[in-house]
Amino acid sequence: MTRRDDFSKAYLTSIMHPLLAGSLLLVDSDSWLHQRKLMLPAFHRERLDVYAAVMADEAERACATWAPGQHRDIHSDMMRMTLQIVTRTLFGIDFSNAVGVAERLVSTVMDEFNRRIASPVRLRFPVPSIRTLRLFRSMRELDVIAYQAIRARRTNPQPDLLSMLVQSRDQDGRPMSDREVRDACLAVFFAGHETTACLLSWTWYVLARHEDVQTKILAELSRVHTGPGESPAALVQRLPYTQAVLNEVLRLYPPAYAFGRRALRTTTVGNHAVPAGTTVLMSPWAMHRDGRFFDNPEKFQPERWEDGLASRLPKFAFFPFSSGPRRCIGSSYAMMEATIAIATILPRFKLSSRVVVEAAPSITLRPAGGMPLTVASRN
């Protein structure tokens, strides 16, 4: 925060290149600030209110095929739901009829990134291999979808993020090129899709293991009126216990469990000397389980958030969405999406689990082997 100019976010470029090379997620310069300012209105409260209907619709669709007594991989359901929500709300693209294709393309790209993150070798340009060919083929197919949507918005603007980017002008009156719009959209897509799916999968997991918490959320939901004229974005503030549960899940299973910067020059962090070129990692996972800040840190205990703990903690003791100017742009969007999914699905289904699911740290904190849960109808 105090030596921002000494660090670069481009440490990920060697992994993400060339998918997201010029995008908000990775660039450091004025271009980042320009893109961030352009995108902010798409995450304002009034826009979130508009997205709420799509979020509720997709949450209903996600549980429409659940059968009582069924064992399901809820993580697949959440991945599909968050994919549809982000593409419908921000880009006006509905994959209802081809969601399998979209999932295949996205998972090919994510799997390749995960492999590169785990690999000790960092090559700026990947060597040709079957995997690289598959990655490039998937990226080409994603590009066809993205460029089609961009062209459609240039002729027929809609009230969404894609149209805002297409219609924007920089200080010199220059519009963004199709490539720039595509980079920006893919960055938002990849930042917002799997992260929120992981938050929800871990939430269902802890709920499945704590029936009393399911009961308390249901009691809170039944007390809150959600009629016409109520702002869905404001609903989040009116469900403090549900927010405490989500905070506790973000504490124990932060989807962005570690992120980093590369030192551009020799500098310091606290009392530590940091030579130029060093990658410095910050880990919400490690901080969130630190007994200096959280009593009984390994225990799932949503009540700990109910007496204003968040405002008493030092700034970087709890930072699932990071902090400062590069804080997650989609944090309110994600919290609303998760709240709406819980409010839609939990009154219909009770979840239970007998298995222990381990975390599989990849780009996000995925559940290892999916999230196998049992669902039972409440009727």
Ligand code: HEM
């Ligand atoms: C639970 C869900 C989410 C979590 C835990 C999360 C976490 C984070 C974190 C920790 C960062 C900062 C990373 C860094 O500085 O290296 C970040 C940045 C970002 N997030 Fe999220 N995110 C979530 C959901 C979303 C959603 C739903 C969207 C959009 C729809 C989104 C869009 C972005 C973007 C565009 C950035 C880059 C911001 C910038 O550099 O100015 N995120 N996110």
